[in-house]
Amino acid sequence: MVDKIGPAVVSINVGWRIQKEGMEQGGAGSGVIFTPDGYILTNSHVVHNATRFSVVLNNNQTYEGTLIGDDPATDLAVIRIHQNPLPYAAIGDSSTLKVGQLAIAIGNPLGFQSTVSTGVISATGRHLRNQQGRLMDNIIQHTAPLNPGNSGGPLVDSRGDVIGINVAIIYQAQGLSFSIPANTAQWVVSQILRHGRVKRGYLGIAGRVAPLRKHINRFYNLTNASAVYIELVEQHGPARWAGLKEGDLIVAAAEQTINTIDDLHQFLAQWPLGRSLTLTVIRGDERLKLDVVPAETH
Numbered sequence: 001m002v003d004k005i006g007p008a009v010v011s012i013n014v015g016w017r018i019q020k021e022g023m024e025q026g027g028a029g030s031g032v033i034f035t036p037d038g039y040i041l042t043n044s045h046v047v048h049n050a051t052r053f054s055v056v057l058n059n060n061q062t063y064e065g066t067l068i069g070d071d072p073a074t075d076l077a078v079i080r081i082h083q084n085p086l087p088y089a090a091i092g093d094s095s096t097l098k099v100g101q102l103a104i105a106i107g108n109p110l111g112f113q114s115t116v117s118t119g120v121i122s123a124t125g126r127h128l129r130n131q132q133g134r135l136m137d138n139i140i141q142h143t144a145p146l147n148p149g150n151s152g153g154p155l156v157d158s159r160g161d162v163i164g165i166n167v168a169i170i171y172q173a174q175g176l177s178f179s180i181p182a183n184t185a186q187w188v189v190s191q192i193l194r195h196g197r198v199k200r201g202y203l204g205i206a207g208r209v210a211p212l213r214k215h216i217n218r219f220y221n222l223t224n225a226s227a228v229y230i231e232l233v234e235q236h237g238p239a240r241w242a243g244l245k246e247g248d249l250i251v252a253a254a255e256q257t258i259n260t261i262d263d264l265h266q267f268l269a270q271w272p273l274g275r276s277l278t279l280t281v282i283r284g285d286e287r288l289k290l291d292v293v294p295a296e297t298h
Contacts, residue, residue: 004160007087030107030153042152044070069192092161094181105144107153119143125208138261143175201268201294204237242292252280
């Protein structure tokens, strides 16, 4: 696995110019090449507002990088180096992750290039606040040790498929590491490559995937394997105005079945902004139809 993925993991050196002092501040992170023509996934916080950055391959070759697009809401970014062909990693399917399965993190923590650490998946569907204070949904929690500089590097399974992008650790705690799921990364990449940014409808909720009780499925004749459980409704967001509440289960949007957070994100990415849509929610044992007008995130 390391032989397969290691050459696709890169180190990213970043510079930010401080306007008042006229000086430049530096930082570093990791990334993973996902196409042979040099497209690289990393964290938004690694490259956001950078005035320059360079990419170092594991053979120590260095290239100037170009920012293709970044999405602070998911803390993901796509950059590119103009070199071809390059070793690259396959982005896997994070929807099948099981608690307890092997997880391997590869990155450049504290400047130590191509460092490998192992652990297990501790939980899925966690929530984590990014550096701007926004809540990120559906985060993977694992025990593979991470350190500063691991940000943006891949979390992979035993087959060598990328199942997540490492994003954060909890300082002064052991075994609390977090990654953005590969399926979220796939969707963000498609948006950035198509539009240069992520265009998404914003509801103002935080949620997690939850199974539906069998009697609810039978009673309402639903085909859902799961639904999106609303854990938080922002005070002045579109969802609050539409009457959604904490504890509601979103099972459909405009009659399209919603099983996961990714389903909802992808639906909102395609829905025309400013146009009302009907959400089907289960509240207790009651099924409700609520109209909501998504706003575009900024």
